[in-house]
Amino acid sequence: MAYQFHRISVLVVEDNQPMLEITKSLLVTFGVGHVIGAQNGEVGFKRFCEYNNDIIIADWMMKPMDGISFTRQVRNDPKSPNPYVPIILMTGFSEKRRVLQARDAGVTEFLVKPFNAKDLYKRLVQVIERPRQFVRAPDFFGPDRRRKKIKGQYDGPYRRESDLHSAEILKVLQEQQKEAHDTLKRIREKQGLGKGDKFNIESDRT
Amino acid sequence: MTNDDRYIEKTPAHFNQERKRKAEYIKPPNTLKAKVGSGGLSEQILQKAQALLENNSVDFQPLAEMYLSSLMRGIEIATDPNTESDTESLISGMLYPSMQLKANGGMFHYPLVTNIADRLVQFLEVIEEPDIDAVEIVLAFHTTIRAVIIGKITGTGGRHGDELMGALNEACTRYFERYPENKTKTPQEYGVEF
Numbered sequence: 001m002a003y004q005f006h007r008i009s010v011l012v013v014e015d016n017q018p019m020l021e022i023t024k025s026l027l028v029t030f031g032v033g034h035v036i037g038a039q040n041g042e043v044g045f046k047r048f049c050e051y052n053n054d055i056i057i058a059d060w061m062m063k064p065m066d067g068i069s070f071t072r073q074v075r076n077d078p079k080s081p082n083p084y085v086p087i088i089l090m091t092g093f094s095e096k097r098r099v100l101q102a103r104d105a106g107v108t109e110f111l112v113k114p115f116n117a118k119d120l121y122k123r124l125v126q127v128i129e130r131p132r133q134f135v136r137a138p139d140f141f142g143p144d145r146r147r148k149k150i151k152g153q154y155d156g157p158y159r160r161e162s163d164l165h166s167a168e169i170l171k172v173l174q175e176q177q178k179e180a181h182d183t184l185k186r187i188r189e190k191q192g193l194g195k196g197d198k199f200n201i202e203s204d205r206t
Numbered sequence: 207m208t209n210d211d212r213y214i215e216k217t218p219a220h221f222n223q224e225r226k227r228k229a230e231y232i233k234p235p236n237t238l239k240a241k242v243g244s245g246g247l248s249e250q251i252l253q254k255a256q257a258l259l260e261n262n263s264v265d266f267q268p269l270a271e272m273y274l275s276s277l278m279r280g281i282e283i284a285t286d287p288n289t290e291s292d293t294e295s296l297i298s299g300m301l302y303p304s305m306q307l308k309a310n311g312g313m314f315h316y317p318l319v320t321n322i323a324d325r326l327v328q329f330l331e332v333i334e335e336p337d338i339d340a341v342e343i344v345l346a347f348h349t350t351i352r353a354v355i356i357g358k359i360t361g362t363g364g365r366h367g368d369e370l371m372g373a374l375n376e377a378c379t380r381y382f383e384r385y386p387e388n389k390t391k392t393p394q395e396y397g398v399e400f
Contacts, residue, residue: 001245008241016306018264019313029255030247054238061302084234092309092323095331114312114320117255121247131236137229144231 009034011053013044015062041065052081060091068105075106086127106142266314270355276303284336301330318363
């Protein structure tokens with residue numbers, strides 16, 4: 001028994017025509033029954049409202065509406081036919097900051113370009129086999145962002161990009177930073193070191 | 207103004223904010239799984255899809271030229287002494303086309319373009335200011351990628367590709383040795399799991 005991909009429809013939102021065609025061809029080869037293309041987020045949202053696709057694959061950098069704004073619209077617009085639809089974001093970015101930005105917009109999976117057929121397939125399997133519960137909070141609606149188990153208990157306040165807008169949290173962060181600077185200063189003074197010298201941080205604990 | 211008004215004026219707004227993180231958890235019905243069933247796809251189908259990807263006949267040159275022109279525009283704006291753009295926009299003007307080169311090169315038989323552009327993206331992600339020497343480095347990357355495209359160097363470029371990468375890496379290292387203050391203090395992590 002294999003996946004019955006012919007029963008689903010996938011929306012691919014990508015402004016780069018050759019890339020759009022290749023992604024569509026891969027999905028057709030996988031056996032996806034209905035593959036719809038759109039040139040940008042704005043058209044993508046219209047298509048999604050029309051077809052209510054089962055999965056969305058979107059590029060990040062597009063004009064006039066990029067993949068992040070598109071994701072937010074799918075998740076939050078009252079016209080959205082399914083705010084829970086899995087969204088796979090394709091991008092050349094792989095730096096952690098960018099991944100977290102996409103996660104905070106409500107993206108379900110992240111696919112780094114260039115990718116191969118197996119990479120795309122793995123993301124599809126992930127959204128089928130490991131669907132994520134959704135979270136509705138005052139400043140976020142989207143898939144639960146807590147996938148990785150954090151070692152030990154984390155009591156710190158800084159977890160989300162939106163946290164930086166909170167004056168209270170900014171104050172705590174500044175205090176933490178000041179404390180770290182004081183610790184470094186103390187170690188340097190104790191060991192008679194200059195600003196650029198290497199030192200052993202453990203020496204402060206003895 | 208009463209004492210109460212003065213107190214409210216002095217009190218930072220966050221003391222009066224509603225408690226955050228009052229989150230509601232929703233488990234949507236897994237209609238997708240119900241539709242596709244189980245069993246995955248056969249290795250044969252995956253190989254067929256991979257072959258389709260590897261044998262695509264897309265001409266990357268016009269696409270690459272478009273991104274290279276966009277990168278050159280970003281370079282020109284960054285070096286314009288009369289520019290009114292802020293630092294973030296100046297860096298983004300060079301970063302976004304570089305990211306597109308990185309993303310698309312490998313998809314269309316130019317993995318060397320992906321490798322070079324990836325190094326350029328890493329460089330642009332960590333600089334604080336697009337100073338003249340930093341932009342010179344970006345220009346060197348631009349020239350190299352252009353040479354790879356014009357020379358139709360598909361694949362990784364072999365020993366020559368390694369030498370090009372080595373030279374560009376060295377240029378970046380030398381730059382940060384000279385201007386350590388222009389490197390962001392935020393640690394960079396790549397390829398992290400979502």
